[in-house]
Amino acid sequence: MLLIEELRVEVGGRPILKNINMEIPEGETHVLFGPNGSGKTTLMMTLMGFSGYHVTHGKITFKGEDITFMPIHERARLGIGISLQRPPAINGLKTRNLVEICAAGREGADVEKLAEELNFSDFLDRDVNCNFSGGEIKRSELLQLMAQQPDLVLLDEPESGVDLESIVMIGETINALLGRGIRCPVAPGSKGPAAVAKSALVITHTGHILDYITADRGRVLYDGVLCFTRNAREILKWIRQRGYEGCAKCSISI
Amino acid sequence: MFDFDIESREVDLEKFETDAQAHDYLSDLTHMDPADASKMLDVGVDMGESARAGSFIQKDKSVIHCKSRQQGLEIMGISQAAAVHGRLRDYLWKSVNPDTDRFTARAKEIPHGGYFIRTLPGVKVPHPVQSCLYIAKEGFSQNVHNVVVAEENSEIHIITGCATAPRLDSGLHVGISEFYVKKGARLTFTMIHDWGKNVSVRPRTVTHVEAGGVLVSNYISLKPVGNLQMFPTTWLDGENAVARFNSILVAAKDACLDVGSRVILNAPGTRAEIISRGITSGGTIIARGDLVGKYPGIRAHLECKGLILKEGIMHAIPELRGYVPGVEMSHEAAVGKIDRREIEYLMARGLEEEEAVSTIVRGFLHADIEGLPANLKAALDRAVSETQKDMM
Numbered sequence: 001m002l003l004i005e006e007l008r009v010e011v012g013g014r015p016i017l018k019n020i021n022m023e024i025p026e027g028e029t030h031v032l033f034g035p036n037g038s039g040k041t042t043l044m045m046t047l048m049g050f051s052g053y054h055v056t057h058g059k060i061t062f063k064g065e066d067i068t069f070m071p072i073h074e075r076a077r078l079g080i081g082i083s084l085q086r087p088p089a090i091n092g093l094k095t096r097n098l099v100e101i102c103a104a105g106r107e108g109a110d111v112e113k114l115a116e117e118l119n120f121s122d123f124l125d126r127d128v129n130c131n132f133s134g135g136e137i138k139r140s141e142l143l144q145l146m147a148q149q150p151d152l153v154l155l156d157e158p159e160s161g162v163d164l165e166s167i168v169m170i171g172e173t174i175n176a177l178l179g180r181g182i183r184c185p186v187a188p189g190s191k192g193p194a195a196v197a198k199s200a201l202v203i204t205h206t207g208h209i210l211d212y213i214t215a216d217r218g219r220v221l222y223d224g225v226l227c228f229t230r231n232a233r234e235i236l237k238w239i240r241q242r243g244y245e246g247c248a249k250c251s252i253s254i
Numbered sequence: 255m256f257d258f259d260i261e262s263r264e265v266d267l268e269k270f271e272t273d274a275q276a277h278d279y280l281s282d283l284t285h286m287d288p289a290d291a292s293k294m295l296d297v298g299v300d301m302g303e304s305a306r307a308g309s310f311i312q313k314d315k316s317v318i319h320c321k322s323r324q325q326g327l328e329i330m331g332i333s334q335a336a337a338v339h340g341r342l343r344d345y346l347w348k349s350v351n352p353d354t355d356r357f358t359a360r361a362k363e364i365p366h367g368g369y370f371i372r373t374l375p376g377v378k379v380p381h382p383v384q385s386c387l388y389i390a391k392e393g394f395s396q397n398v399h400n401v402v403v404a405e406e407n408s409e410i411h412i413i414t415g416c417a418t419a420p421r422l423d424s425g426l427h428v429g430i431s432e433f434y435v436k437k438g439a440r441l442t443f444t445m446i447h448d449w450g451k452n453v454s455v456r457p458r459t460v461t462h463v464e465a466g467g468v469l470v471s472n473y474i475s476l477k478p479v480g481n482l483q484m485f486p487t488t489w490l491d492g493e494n495a496v497a498r499f500n501s502i503l504v505a506a507k508d509a510c511l512d513v514g515s516r517v518i519l520n521a522p523g524t525r526a527e528i529i530s531r532g533i534t535s536g537g538t539i540i541a542r543g544d545l546v547g548k549y550p551g552i553r554a555h556l557e558c559k560g561l562i563l564k565e566g567i568m569h570a571i572p573e574l575r576g577y578v579p580g581v582e583m584s585h586e587a588a589v590g591k592i593d594r595r596e597i598e599y600l601m602a603r604g605l606e607e608e609e610a611v612s613t614i615v616r617g618f619l620h621a622d623i624e625g626l627p628a629n630l631k632a633a634l635d636r637a638v639s640e641t642q643k644d645m646m
Contacts, residue, residue, distance in 0.1 A: 072601035076602050077604050091618060102603045
């Protein structure tokens with residue numbers, strides 16, 4: 001589904017990603033760990049094609065197409081969707097209109113129903129992200145992705161700023177979105193697991209989201225380099241015991 | 255290349271015709287010339303009078319329709335009011351001084367009518383009154399004088415659509431307006447302009463609001479206009495009086511809009527808010543706001559946001575003046591281009607860059623104006639979409 005080869009990325013002239021190689025096969029959810037400033041968000045923004053993230057070397061392939069320098073909207077239409085950590089507010093644009101834009105007339109996309117499942121109906125008539133709390137932003141982003149139904153979902157810290165009660169709902173929605181209601185029951189009223197599970201890359205800082213979603217693989221990004229790939233829960237345990245630096249060192253010594 | 259000073263776009267009063275042919279009175283609005291009716295509909299004046307409490311329509315110098323459909327609501331031409339209404343002399347030229355400038359002097363010297371609208375005490379008019387000031391004659395200088403009196407505890411919404419006939423190129427509109435919002439009354443005044451490309455416009459408005467009264471004033475100018483300058487003044491004279499101003503301005507190529515409001519918070523507990531949104535695509539917008547706080551504890555806020563889409567000038571002049579300790583006044587002004595992050599956010603949802611920009615512009619211009627009838631709201635949404643297409 002997604003293949004990243006020897007990717008190097010600069011932001012503002014500073015190298016952030018130094019040599020990234022990874023593959024996310026169809027239907028797999030991969031988790032990306034890493035301390036602040038390690039380049040996690042840079043990787044996601046680069047995958048989506050946002051400006052300011054300059055690929056200086058390497059190649060990104062999605063569904064067999066070279067998307068390294070493809071415009072953002074073409075990547076979106078090809079099937080990549082992103083949940084941003086701090087999306088911008090857009091004055092005067094109603095959340096309902098944005099969700100409709102995401103659905104792009106897709107058959108069976110019922111904005112009202114999707115919003116109801118996320119307990120977000122009251123926000124449809126509010127301006128996009130205007131005075132939304134952290135948890136409300138997450139629900140808004142997931143609602144948009146539910147309407148968009150991308151094949152590869154990029155989630156940047158889906159649990160940050162979310163209270164304990166909402167995190168269950170966020171987890172369930174992500175599972176429904178990815179078509180894998182394995183660990184948790186699928187959100188009530190949704191259609192249940194999709195015919196084909198989607199691929200996902202999830203950034204997490206704390207690992208809390210792992211209590212709610214199932215990851216096939218985990219990786220640690222440290223100082224712009226992927227230094228570790230194995231079972232996500234195992235990685236989380238290691239990080240808790242040794243810290244990121246210890247993790248990075250021990251992977252080098254392997 | 256550009257010039258900030260609207261006065262440099264000298265309006266030569268002698269260039270305009272001061273007289274126009276009279277137009278016949280229409281007792282039935284559905285007999286309105288279809289081309290005129292369509293222009294009027296664009297500025298919120300509906301010949302079907304759906305959800306309207308009454309209408310006043312003036313074409314050039316002639317009142318061609320005037321009717322109240324509601325008890326306790328008076329609508330008449332200003333000259334008729336002068337003849338039959340003893341109270342008018344208490345209001346006419348009491349707030350606006352004819353010597354203010356050469357336009358007010360001209361309106362005093364060569365008057366062409368205008369409207370008198372009054373709600374009786376306690377009458378709450380459920381639907382808006384629509385009024386239209388229309389220029390059909392090329393090169394005509396239309397000088398109107400309007401008086402609105404909302405008596406104690408009454409409520410009224412007036413939609414004033416000002417427009418020129420299709421294909422009309424130049425003209426001058428001078429509008430003197432004196433509004434009186436009595437104790438506990440509420441006046442909502444929505445003005446929509448659709449002038450010709452070389453039309454000069456000089457509204458001169460002063461409003462007095464008594465204790466507990468509310469003035470909500472909305473101003474929308476999306477279509478090309480030559481040059482327009484207005485700076486309505488509102489006096490909040492009574493305790494807890496409130497004034498709210500919203501304006502939505504678009505300056506197409508070569509247009510010059512100098513639009514602002516001044517509110518004098520002249521009594522304890524008064525509040526004022528001025529919100530202005532402007533987009534220039536080749537024209538000049540001067541967005542002014544002047545809040546004057548004269549009592550401790552008054553609250554006033556001014557917000558002015560401007561986008562420069564292509565070339566053009568966006569000049570925000572927010573002013574706050576506090577005369578005593580304890581006033582609470584603030585302003586927020588921003589001039590710039592569309593945030594790249596907003597564009598890319600929408601692109602990440604599948605919109606092409608151009609679609610993303612136009613979606614953001616539509617949102618920017620889409621102010622939530624309270625109390626608009628659904629059909630007017632829909633018409634404005636359409637106008638915003640068209641305007642936005644023209645700008646791109």
